[in-house]
Amino acid sequence: MSNVVVVTGSAGLIGSESVRHFAALGMDVVGIDNDMRSYFFGKDGSTRWNLDRLTSEVGDRYTHHEIDIRDRDGLAALFAKLGKNIGLVIHAAAQPSHDWAAKEPFTDFDVNAVGTLNMLEAARAHAPSAPFIFTSTNKVYGDTPNRLPLIEQETRYELPADHQWHGGIDEEMSIDQTLHSVFGASKVAADVLVQEYGRYFDMPTAVFRGGTLTGPGHSAAELHGFLAYVMRCVMEQRLYHIYGYKGKMVRDAIHSHDLVSAFEAFYRAPRVAEVYNMGGGRFSNCSHIEAFAIASEITGLEARTDYVDQARTGDHQWWISSTARFEQHYPEWKLTYDVPAILREMYEANQDVWKA
Numbered sequence: 603m604s605n606v607v608v609v610t611g612s613a614g615l616i617g618s619e620s621v622r623h624f625a626a627l628g629m630d631v632v633g634i635d636n637d638m639r640s641y642f643f644g645k646d647g648s649t650r651w652n653l654d655r656l657t658s659e660v661g662d663r664y665t666h667h668e669i670d671i672r673d674r675d676g677l678a679a680l681f682a683k684l685g686k687n688i689g690l691v692i693h694a695a696a697q698p699s700h701d702w703a704a705k706e707p708f709t710d711f712d713v714n715a716v717g718t719l720n721m722l723e724a725a726r727a728h729a730p731s732a733p734f735i736f737t738s739t740n741k742v743y744g745d746t747p748n749r750l751p752l753i754e755q756e757t758r759y760e761l762p763a764d765h766q767w768h769g770g771i772d773e774e775m776s777i778d779q780t781l782h783s784v785f786g787a788s789k790v791a792a793d794v795l796v797q798e799y800g801r802y803f804d805m806p807t808a809v810f811r812g813g814t815l816t817g818p819g820h821s822a823a824e825l826h827g828f829l830a831y832v833m834r835c836v837m838e839q840r841l842y843h844i845y846g847y848k849g850k851m852v853r854d855a856i857h858s859h860d861l862v863s864a865f866e867a868f869y870r871a872p873r874v875a876e877v878y879n880m881g882g883g884r885f886s887n888c889s890h891i892e893a894f895a896i897a898s899e900i901t902g903l904e905a906r907t908d909y910v911d912q913a914r915t916g917d918h919q920w921w922i923s924s925t926a927r928f929e930q931h932y933p934e935w936k937l938t939y940d941v942p943a944i945l946r947e948m949y950e951a952n953q954d955v956w957k958a
């Protein structure tokens with residue numbers, strides 16, 4: 603029986619949520635994570651704490667492997683061993699920061715692009731009919747969203763109400779001829795490869811292009827994990843540097859639970875070579891100014907911020923995803939967490955960890 607789920611990045615935000623979710627459905631989860639996040643972002647970024655939590659919570663249903671996804675032979679050997687027992691692959695291990703990628707472009711590309719190819723080949727050889735889910739990013743659209751005719755409001759930028767993408771940007775936006783950042787480019791390579799293994803080899807692959815993914819499993823670091831880092835800074839009274847766009851840049855945020863329930867919907871009724879934009883959409887989005895106001899209200903603490911009048915290279919000034927395509931294919935799926943609910947949960951989950 604194909605009752606095994608292989609999850610890469612299993613100690614990370616999306617990986618760990620996937621492990622819990624599918625183990626709770628009675629599946630056996632095989633996780634792959636080498637804590638490379640601590641290499642990328644230092645001690646704050648390490649996901650070891652999350653792995654410890656996971657192994658004690660999930661127990662026997664979870665088996666951990668420290669394999670580096672750049673280790674092609676290691677992955678192939680694991681897939682060969684599990685073989686036809688594999689019923690689902692969730693590939694969420696990555697170098698996730700566009701700022702970091704410019705420091706070590708080879709490492710970024712080897713992890714994001716070549717690591718994904720290693721996973722696809724292992725799956726094609728040993729579990730070609732298992733749905734293969736890949737966590738891509740809205741950074742594949744590069745800085746094209748910054749060409750939208752945005753208008754400035756008191757606390758955020760906005761698209762005019764009559765604009766075709768006011769409700770959210772869909773998958774029709776071009777990913778070509780735009781500034782991606784080195785990270786965006788390595789994710790484009792992976793994104794297109796995952797689509798190709800669907801179209802060319804007829805494997806049930808899906809690309810989920812995330813906006814801001816978030817949840818209590820995030821190891822909040824300055825270079826990655828927007829809402830978690832906002833809450834951490836307010837709770838620890840750390841200074842938060844806002845880079846550019848007057849603190850009015852807009853992000854949509856999707857809770858890891860809502861994303862993984864979308865994975866489950868795809869797993870139950872897989873399709874081939876699909877691409878979905880995935881984010882909080884109009885239901886769950888905020889600017890920096892709005893996020894800090896909500897975090898201050900929840901904690902009763904003033905935020906400490908300063909402003910650097912230089913946006914990060916390639917950063918989106920405004921991004922709200924349209925999830926219409928996914929909802930059309932999977933009408934039973936719904937978003938359940940909005941920004942205040944996400945921040946409140948982070949506050950409650952980290953009372954003992956994030957202290958001033």
Ligand SMILES: NC(=O)c1ccc[n+]([C@@H]2O[C@H](COP(=O)([O-])OP(=O)(O)OC[C@H]3O[C@@H](n4cnc5c(N)ncnc54)[C@H](O)[C@@H]3O)[C@@H](O)[C@H]2O)c1
Binds near residue numbers: 613636638717812814
């Ligand atoms: N968090 C976001 O806002 C966001 C937004 C869009 C897309 N994504 C994408 O979603 C995916 C998951 O993101 P996340 O927020 O859960 O990231 P995360 O950093 O929390 O988790 C990724 C995990 O992968 C592990 N990892 C990294 N390199 C590895 C390697 N070479 N071998 C084995 N394990 C390795 C890390 O140690 C980490 O535990 C990534 O592909 C990311 O690009 C994230």
